[in-house]
Amino acid sequence: MIQVDQALSIIAENCCKMPIRKIKVAKSLGFILAETIFSPMDMPPFRQSSMDGYAFLHSELQQFDVVNTLQAGGFLNKEIKKNQAVRIFTGAFVPDHLDTVVMQEHTTVENKTVEITKMPSRFANVRNKGEQIKENELVFEKNTLITPAAIGFLACLGITEIRVYAKPKVAIVVTGNELVKAGKKLPRGKIFESNSIMLNSCLQGVGIKKIEAFRVKDNLKATEKILKHCLSAFDVVLVSGGISVGDYDFVKEALLSNGVEELFYKINQKPGKPLFFGKKDKTIVFALPGNPASTLTSFYIYVHPALKINMGFEAIHLPKIKRKISSAIENTSGKTLFLKGFYDDEKVSVLESQSSAMLNTFAVANALIYLPYDVANIEKDLEVMVIPLN
Amino acid sequence: MIQVDQALSIIAENCCKMPIRKIKVAKSLGFILAETIFSPMDMPPFRQSSMDGYAFLHSELQQFDVVNTLQAGGFLNKEIKKNQAVRIFTGAFVPDHLDTVVMQEHTTVENKTVEITKMPSRFANVRNKGEQIKENELVFEKNTLITPAAIGFLACLGITEIRVYAKPKVAIVVTGNELVKAGKKLPRGKIFESNSIMLNSCLQGVGIKKIEAFRVKDNLKATEKILKHCLSAFDVVLVSGGISVGDYDFVKEALLSNGVEELFYKINQKPGKPLFFGKKDKTIVFALPGNPASTLTSFYIYVHPALKINMGFEAIHLPKIKRKISSAIENTSGKTLFLKGFYDDEKVSVLESQSSAMLNTFAVANALIYLPYDVANIEKDLEVMVIPLN
Structure with a gap:
């Protein structure tokens, strides 16, 4: 029997990150980035007005002829003279040879002539090309968590796909002759099965979607068969029940006969003492005690960090x-x-x-x-x- | 212009809970319960052994003939005599006229005879019928958040469907002639549109799945048309951009001409001053400033609590x-x-x-x-x- 900290260390040593997968940025919330990303472009991609007002070339002049209008999205490739200005709106392209924008509140306009009543300093209200980020500059380091802000930033740089660590495919195997599926009639001596649906919701809670549940009677052959399938087709196998030492507890035997390496069995804790952790190839297996509260505690303390490692997280434990x-x-x-x-x-x-x-x-x-x-x-x-x- | 606290009060006064919907317990993680639930059964539904051992009638006797075996899920309707015991496993039905279970570690067995080496007190190791909850006892009050533990508890009582507050259907309307969809070529003067995908991920983050995004040019008629559709088909409309006072900002006008009641416009804050909040029938509308960081701040501070009210939450703000x-x-x-x-x-x-x-x-x-x-x-x-x- 080992202590809690030893069990957690063994889990940390034996779990590894899932393979890297390319996914759409739009679907990447909560994933961990598996590549370092550099900007494919300058942002903003051109000099941009940060105000509604007038763009002009800063000089001793205070009065200008308004010769064009540029709204956001517009573009103008035309020489603007020193005594001319362009009506401009927030986010719009600032023509190449102009250098300053005066906000409209600091002007008076009459007959297509604008007079500046409060002169801004040179370069005012113009966002430089690449002011936010320049082409080839670092966007995100590898192992960054993808948040809504990260998604917005990637999208504004025109990035549509990123490489992330995949999320594991998880099998839930519920054992116990006493268990009846909810919705059916409950014969005497039986109880409703609740661990598969509870574990499923725990997995949903950490963002895992590929989940399949299996039920098996307390019988060695049937248990071995189901586990054989799960060990080959899933990244994580969670078994509920059948892991104590009763005459009808076949899970450990069935795991070992399927070639699962035992990494620990039994932790000096309450609840959840008879917890088994093992591994076959890259698939990890937790056999959780079947009592619902033990199952849930074991999930939060042991399964949760293992899944976080799989998904590429560095902070793997629930915060204390x-x-x-x-x-x-x-x-x-x-x-x-x-x-x-x-x-x-x-x-x-x-x-x-x-x-x-x-x-x-x-x-x-x-x-x-x-x-x-x-x-x-x-x-x-x-x-x-x-x-x-x- | 109002202060932040006033804006939050106006939102709280004008948002309401979504209609009640019946959903599967398996799909209810993160929903708020819209009914009070009482237990349809006793749990456990029968007297249950909490140990692997032997069930017997407590008396002066220390030695018993073992006459049956009961594993979890089994049932026995047979008279057991005072000098007889039943081999029993954790979770199994305890026959009606027996009252005590001795754990197997406190016995010695030979030739179908069990001798108790350490006598337990009467009623030991037997969980009473209804010990966890009795039929008709309260399971959950209305307005309970459905957690994995709640899902497990409902499932073990055989409850498969519950009434919850629905989640809102949300439209995202992005305005701006300067915006180009990521993946396309970026003409000069244009930028990639990122707010729709960012807001979509914010909504995913609070568990909302029914989301549709619309793009519209800076043009009053087109804006009015899209908003008319969104106001009739969605519970929440989030408009991004077009809400300042520029000559090409048509959102407020289009909202008002569609019969939206203005509840506030402009908050004394930075970023996100030109924020509009309104309502038409039961549909609420936020018109968010188009600058990405303003949009995101506005989402966290104002849209998030509104959505939480919709979904039936009592704690609606992000914790401070x-x-x-x-x-x-x-x-x-x-x-x-x-x-x-x-x-x-x-x-x-x-x-x-x-x-x-x-x-x-x-x-x-x-x-x-x-x-x-x-x-x-x-x-x-x-x-x-x-x-x-x-």
Whole structure:
């Protein structure tokens, strides 16, 4: 049995980035860039007015004949004389031999003649070509997270496709003879299966879309067969249940017989002790305890960072914050505890009913409280580590 | 011209929740529940063993004949005598007249006879019927956010569909003769259009999927026609550009001629002063300044909370945190500033180049710094309000 930190290190050592894929910028939100991008152009691509006003050549003159109009998008290739000006609007092209724009509020106009009432300094209100970025300058380093602002910036440089780390294809395998699909009649002794739909939503939450769920009875041959398929067709396999030591727990045996290398089995923690992590070729496998609250805790603490590594992230763990605990906690178990909690700006409280079979506490929790195995007592108002959820 | 807080109040008063829709629990992540849900069943639905071991009737006896095996999912309707026990596994049905389960580690077994070496207390290791939740008990209040844990809990109660607030259908209308679609050749005087794809990704980021983008030239008739369609077919219309006072800015006129009620126009802020907010029937309209950084700031500060109200959220604004500013700031503009910044655990710095036309600063920022119009000077190391992004 290993400690939580060891388990996390083993995961970090054994997960790797997914292959690089070219995708449309429009579909790239939340991906990690797998290439360094340089600008294909100057931005702005021409000298641009930043005001509605008049463009002219700065000199001793204060009065000009207005000879043309340039709205945004327009272009003018014509000699403008020293005593002439061009009516111009924000974003418009500034003709090559003009150097200054006066804002319209600082002019008076009569009969196609504009008089400047407040003279701007030379070069005022003109954005230079390449002022934002020049051709071949760095746009984004490799490993940048694609945000809406990044998408906007790439798009304004005319970039339509980028290389990113692909997202993994994930199989969810749910074991258990007791499980009945929701919507059907529930025979005595059975319960509704909820882990596949819950894990599916967890995966959606980290932006993964290629997800397939499989159900299998507690039977070695059937388990081996499904896992064989999943190990060859998916990047990540999440198995729910069948990983304890009961007579009907076949998952570990079926994983090993399929050639999965065991990287760890069992963590000194509560909930979620019987957690298995392994690897076959590039496919990683988590076998999660079947109790819903254990499954979910295991997802947030172990599966989530593994998926983040796959997707190319550098910050792979859910962020931790510190809060004062609202009542004393005793931990005589010698295990690391992940407690369902509720935090606000100042404090965190441990919610009642921490059973690993129960999801109702989880559904009202907004955080997990992390208590290391080697701290037996925490006094009220001492700071603890809190992992906010959602 | 109004202040930021007034604008936010007007938005809050004029936006309302979307109609209620029934959706599959499997597709409900991130929706807000529009009904109060009571449990259709007891959970667990029967008395359940929480251990692998032996079920028996607690008495003075220490030794039992093992007469049956019950794995999870099994059921047994048979009288078990006082001197008999049933081999049982975690999650399995506990036969009606038995009351206690002893964990297998506290037994020795020989020839179908089990001897208890450490007697558990009566009722030990048996989860009661309805221990987690009883039939008709409250599952979730109306207005609960659907998280993965909530999805798991609903699913384990056999609930497959729930009523939630729908998400709005959003139209993006981009105006500007200077705009060319990325991928095409860029004529002189033109720039690539980036706001539609950027706004689209912002909407994706809040979970909105029904999005359509329209492009229109700077021309009153064409603008009126597109807006007429959008106002009748969408819940939210986001117009980009054409909302200043230039001779080619037709958006406001086209909105008013289409019967849109003006709720505000222009906010005392930088960037994003010429922001228009209006309403026609139940459709809300934001006309955003066309400069990319203004568009994006306006989205985060004004459009985001409006969409959150539509979707039924109570916490509608992006969370604010406090950080010490890493250098003094002077604000003599009399306007509220939203500055692109970068924050860490302790401090926040103002990034260089805050131009509203430039997205590159935004792309490396991780926060907006909020400086109210009525504070002219902020000393280094004073706390400021920071709005983390992403």
